[in-house]
Amino acid sequence: xxxxxxxxxxxxxxxxxxxxxxxxxxxxxxxxxxxxxxxxxxxxxxxxxxxxxxxxxxxxxxxxxxxxxxxxxxxxxxxxxxxxxxxxxxxxxxxxxxxxxxxxxxxxxxxxxxxxxxxxxxxxxxxxxxxxxxxxxxxxxxxxxxxxxxxxxxxxxxxxxxxxxxxxxxxxxxxxxxxxxxxxxxxxxxxxxxxxxxxxxxxxxxxxxxxxxxxxxxxxxxxxxxxxxxxxxxxxxxxxxxxxxxxxxxxxxxxxxxxxxxxxxxxxxxxxxxxxxxxxxxxxxxxxxxxxxxxxxxxxxxxxxxxxxxxxxxxxxxxxxxxxxxxxxxxxxxxxxxxxxxxxxxxxxxxxxxxxxxxxxxxxxxxxxxxxxxxxxxxxxxxxxxxxxxxxxxxxxxxxxxxxxxxxxxxxxxxxxxxxxxxxxxxxxxxxxxxxxxxxxxxxxxxxxxxxxxxxxxxxxxxxxxxxxxxxxxxxxxxxxxxxxxxxxxxxxxxxxxxxxxxxxxxxxxxxxxxxxxxxxxxxxxxxxxxxxxxxxxxxxxxxxxxxxxxxxxxxxxxxxxxxxxxxxxxxxxxxxxxxxxxxxxxxxxxxxxxxxxxxxxxxxxxxxxxxxxxxxxxxxxxxxxxxxxxxxxxxxxxxxxxxxxxx
Amino acid sequence: xxxxxxxxxxxxxxxxxxxxxxxxxxxxxxxxxxxxxxxxxxxxxxxxxxxxxxxxxxxxxxxxxxxxxxxxxxxxxxxxxxxxxxxxxxxxxxxxxxxxxxxxxxxxxxxxxxxxxxxxxxxxxxxxxxxxxxxxxxxxxxxxxxxxxxxxxxxxxxxxxxxxxxxxxxxxxxxxxxxxxxxxxxxxxxxxxxxxxxxxxxxxxxxxxxxxxxxxxxxxxxxxxxxxxxxxxxxxxxxxxxxxxxxxxxxxxxxxxxxxxxxxxxxxxxxxxxxxxxxxxxxxxxxxxxxxxxxxxxxxxxxxxxxxxxxxxxxxxxxxxx
Numbered sequence: 001x002x003x004x005x006x007x008x009x010x011x012x013x014x015x016x017x018x019x020x021x022x023x024x025x026x027x028x029x030x031x032x033x034x035x036x037x038x039x040x041x042x043x044x045x046x047x048x049x050x051x052x053x054x055x056x057x058x059x060x061x062x063x064x065x066x067x068x069x070x071x072x073x074x075x076x077x078x079x080x081x082x083x084x085x086x087x088x089x090x091x092x093x094x095x096x097x098x099x100x101x102x103x104x105x106x107x108x109x110x111x112x113x114x115x116x117x118x119x120x121x122x123x124x125x126x127x128x129x130x131x132x133x134x135x136x137x138x139x140x141x142x143x144x145x146x147x148x149x150x151x152x153x154x155x156x157x158x159x160x161x162x163x164x165x166x167x168x169x170x171x172x173x174x175x176x177x178x179x180x181x182x183x184x185x186x187x188x189x190x191x192x193x194x195x196x197x198x199x200x201x202x203x204x205x206x207x208x209x210x211x212x213x214x215x216x217x218x219x220x221x222x223x224x225x226x227x228x229x230x231x232x233x234x235x236x237x238x239x240x241x242x243x244x245x246x247x248x249x250x251x252x253x254x255x256x257x258x259x260x261x262x263x264x265x266x267x268x269x270x271x272x273x274x275x276x277x278x279x280x281x282x283x284x285x286x287x288x289x290x291x292x293x294x295x296x297x298x299x300x301x302x303x304x305x306x307x308x309x310x311x312x313x314x315x316x317x318x319x320x321x322x323x324x325x326x327x328x329x330x331x332x333x334x335x336x337x338x339x340x341x342x343x344x345x346x347x348x349x350x351x352x353x354x355x356x357x358x359x360x361x362x363x364x365x366x367x368x369x370x371x372x373x374x375x376x377x378x379x380x381x382x383x384x385x386x387x388x389x390x391x392x393x394x395x396x397x398x399x400x401x402x403x404x405x406x407x408x409x410x411x412x413x414x415x416x417x418x419x420x421x422x423x424x425x426x427x428x429x430x431x432x433x434x435x436x437x438x439x440x441x442x443x444x445x446x447x448x449x450x451x452x453x454x455x456x457x458x459x460x461x462x463x464x465x466x467x468x469x470x471x472x473x474x475x476x477x478x479x480x481x482x483x484x485x486x487x488x489x490x491x492x493x494x495x496x497x498x499x500x501x502x503x504x505x506x507x508x509x510x511x512x513x514x515x516x517x518x519x520x521x522x523x524x525x526x527x528x529x530x531x532x533x534x535x536x537x538x539x540x541x542x543x544x545x546x547x548x549x550x551x552x553x554x555x556x557x558x559x560x561x562x563x564x565x566x567x568x569x570x571x572x573x574x575x576x577x578x579x580x581x582x583x584x585x586x587x588x589x590x591x592x593x594x595x596x597x598x599x600x601x602x603x604x605x606x607x608x609x610x611x612x613x614x615x616x617x618x619x620x621x622x623x624x625x626x627x628x629x630x631x632x633x634x635x636x637x638x639x640x641x642x643x644x645x646x647x648x
Numbered sequence: 649x650x651x652x653x654x655x656x657x658x659x660x661x662x663x664x665x666x667x668x669x670x671x672x673x674x675x676x677x678x679x680x681x682x683x684x685x686x687x688x689x690x691x692x693x694x695x696x697x698x699x700x701x702x703x704x705x706x707x708x709x710x711x712x713x714x715x716x717x718x719x720x721x722x723x724x725x726x727x728x729x730x731x732x733x734x735x736x737x738x739x740x741x742x743x744x745x746x747x748x749x750x751x752x753x754x755x756x757x758x759x760x761x762x763x764x765x766x767x768x769x770x771x772x773x774x775x776x777x778x779x780x781x782x783x784x785x786x787x788x789x790x791x792x793x794x795x796x797x798x799x800x801x802x803x804x805x806x807x808x809x810x811x812x813x814x815x816x817x818x819x820x821x822x823x824x825x826x827x828x829x830x831x832x833x834x835x836x837x838x839x840x841x842x843x844x845x846x847x848x849x850x851x852x853x854x855x856x857x858x859x860x861x862x863x864x865x866x867x868x869x870x871x872x873x874x875x876x877x878x879x880x881x882x883x884x885x886x887x888x889x890x891x892x893x894x895x896x897x898x899x900x901x902x903x904x905x906x907x908x909x910x911x912x913x914x915x916x917x918x919x920x921x922x923x924x925x926x927x928x929x930x931x932x933x934x935x936x937x938x939x940x941x942x943x944x945x946x947x948x949x950x951x952x953x954x955x956x957x958x959x960x961x962x963x964x965x966x967x968x969x970x
Contacts, residue, residue: 081847081945154844160821161804161846166765251822257805258820292701292711296719322807322816322842324799324825327749331742338738342731348688349726353719355695359712362696363705370696377688381681384734388741390748391674393815397807397842435705461678463811465842468850475838510706518709551713 027532040124046110053103060094072485084469092155100275114523117202130189132600137181144174151175159249183232190221204541216281231267265316279416290366291358304343337387364438368419375411400460426512444494451487520545537564595632664830751794763806763819766848784910790864810839831858847946853924874901885965
C-alpha cells in the first residue's frame, strides 16, 4: 500500500469545533519576535531544548574529533597540551551538562502535558525560564572557551588543580559561575516536572497509569532536586576559594581536596541516572509501540527506576576507590555498586520480553531501541567490573572507564534520543523522518560507535591512562587508537545523517497525521503538531493505554477525549490529586511574558559582573533582577483571563 | 619527539602477589561480562529475527495490538540468574579485597613517593638518617618481598600506578596514603600518573626496576654515596651547574642543593629523563637542558637560553654523575 493511501485520522479526535476555536484564541501566542521571546508554550520550549542540545552535541562532537586526530597516533603535535586539556574539559561538560540532560528535558517538556493529558506544564513561565537560563549558562561557559579561557581541569574539576595557585586565569570561574547558573536551570525544570506529574495528570490517570517516560523524568527530577545543591554549593565554595581566599579545598589552608570529590560525586553519580532514566523511559514507552503490545512488567520497571535513583545516591564513593579511603568504606560502596545493577537487569529483561512476546516492526526507531539494549548491557557490565574495588583500582582513570562512560552516555542516552526522535518528530513537526536515510543513520551510528569505543576497553586494559594529550610509541596503544579515531569519524558522519534527515524531512517528509505508529498514549490522540491548547477537552482516562483499549480490553470503562471538562473560560488547566488523579481545582494559567527571559538575562549578567569583580555593577544587576522578579510575581486579578484573540 | 623504549603497561599480565590477585579477579569479571553481553545480544538479535513482523514500516499503525501472556517470567528468570552471577562476583570481590589489603609478609623497605607537577620523587626511608636518599622517576626494589609505599603530593592530586605490580593510589596534598606492592621477577616495569594533574599529565611516567636482593643492595649502596667531586675540565661545569641549576636541583656533595627539581646526584644511573619522556642519551640530555619547554611545554623547568659552551659544560658535568 502506498504511503499516501494510509488513513492517518486520529482515533479520539475532539469533535467540539466551536470550543476548539475559542481555545485557540485563548492559547495561541503572539507572532513575531516578541511573541517568540515571550512565549510560554511547552511545545515551543520542548523543541528549543532539543535543538539547543543538538547544537551542543555537535560542538562537543567536533571537540572530540579534534582530540581523536591528536590521539590517532603516538607523539602527535596537532594540539598543544593546554589546547588538548581545554578540549577534553569542554567536551565532557558539554556532553554531560549541556547536551545529555537538556535533550531529555526537551523530550519531556514537549511530551509531558501531552502524555499526561493536560494543557501545559504546571508552571509555564518557570518552564520558559529554565530554558533561557540553560541556554545562557551554556553561552557563558562557551564565551570563556572562545576567548581562550575554557575550563581545563576536566568536567570533574578536581581541587587543588582548579584553585588559583595552579589556575590563575578565569577559566575555572567561567566553569564555576556557569555551573551555578546551570544548576538554577535544572532545579527549576525538575521542580516543574515533579509538580506537573503529581498535580496535572488527566482525571483517571492514577499514578499506576502514568507512562514510563513520565516516571523516568519525575524520578530523575527528584534526583536533580537532591543532588544539584551539592554541586552548586561546591562550585560556589570553589569560587570563593579562588576569589576571596577561603580554604574549603585548599590544602595550604588546611582545606580538604577530597571534600570537593565527595560533593562532586554525590551530585555526579546520581546525574548518571538523571541522564539515563528518562532515556530508558523513552525506550520503555516507545519500544512497545513497535512490538505491538504493552511493555512487559510495567510495575516492576517503574519500581526499578525509582530504586535505581534512590540507590544512585549511595554509591558515589565508587568514583574514589583509589583515593586511599578506609577498607570498610571501600567494601560497603563496592557491594552497593554491585547491587545497583539488579534494577537495570529488570529493565533489560522487560525490553527483551517485550520483543520476544510481541511482533516487532523493524522501523528505524525500533533498530535504535534494539541497539540500545545491547549497548546498555555493555555499559552495564563494564560498570560492574568497576564496582569491584580491586579491579577498579586498575581500571579507574584508564581508557576502560572512558569506554564505559561512552557506552553509558551514548548507548543509553544518544541511541534512545535518536530512536525517540524518529518516534516523536512527526508529533513535533507533523512530518515523518525519512526511513531510508534513517537506516543509514542507524547503521553508521551503531557501527561507528562500536568501532570507536569497543576497542577503548582494550586500550584501557593495556594501561592507557585517560586525559593524556599524547602517548609514546611501543606500548601497544597506537593501532587501537587509530581504529578508535576512524570509528569516531564514522559515528560523527552518522550523527550528521540525522541532522540531514531532520533538515530534509522538516519540509518534505511524509505527512504524519495524528497517529502514524498507532501509539497507545494520549499524545497520539491530538493532531500533529498539536494545537496550542493541546486538548480541546481535558481527557478522562480509564486505563494505561487509552488508545489501545479496543484491542486490549483492559478496563471496564473507556477513556474519552470528546467528553470532559472544556475549561475554556480563560487559560485554564485542571489540577488533580497526586495518587488517584481526581479533579480538585482549576488552575488559571499565565499569559505569555518577557519576564522569564529578562530574569534569565539578569541572572547571567550577575554572573558576568561577579566574574569581572565589578561589584557595583553586580549590585545594580541584583536590583534589576529583583525588579524583574517583582514584575514576574506581581499578583494580577486577571491572571490567565486573557482577552480572546480573533483566530483564523 | 623520541620516547624511551618502555615495558608495556598491560595489567592483565601480573608480576607480583597483589597484581596477580587483582588480575585474576579482573579476568574472571571480564569473561563473565563478555558472556553476559553475548547472551543478551543473542537474545535481542534472535528475538528481532524470529518475532519480526512482515509489515512495512509505514503500516506500523495498522498492525494488530495484542497482549500475550508469559512475558513476566522473562524478568523473573533473567533477574534471578543475574543476581546469582552478581552475588558470586561480590563474594570473589570481597575475598580479593581482603587478600590484598595487607602485605602477606613483612615489607622489605618503605619508599616515600612524592608527586610533583610533573615528576616523581622517591625517598628511600630508613630509621638511620644517613641511610635516607632520594631518586627521581626511577625506583629500584628487591624482588620477592613486599615494598611499603607512603604517598603524598607537593602540589595537586596525582595517582601512583605501576599496572603490572599493583593497584593505583592517589597522592593527595595534605594527606599521606599508604599501600604496598611486590614484584616476583626481576625486570623493568613502567608506571604512569593516572590522575589528571595538569598540562603535562601525559608526560609523568616512571620506571620501577625490580632486582634480585643482592643487586638491589649494591644499587642502594651506590645511591647512598654523594656525587664524586668534579675534576679537571668538569670543575667548570660543576660551578656552572651550581650557579644555573643549583637553585632547583640537588647534587649531593656539591653546592647545588635545590629542592624543587629532581635530585640529580646519580643521574646517569637512570635510563630516562624528564619523567620517562626521553631516553637518557647525550643528544636528548643536551636538547632537554637547552629547551625543556619545547619538549614538555608548561614543565616547571625553565628554558635558560644558555650559551652553547655553557650548555656543553653542564651536560658533560651531568654525564659524569654516575
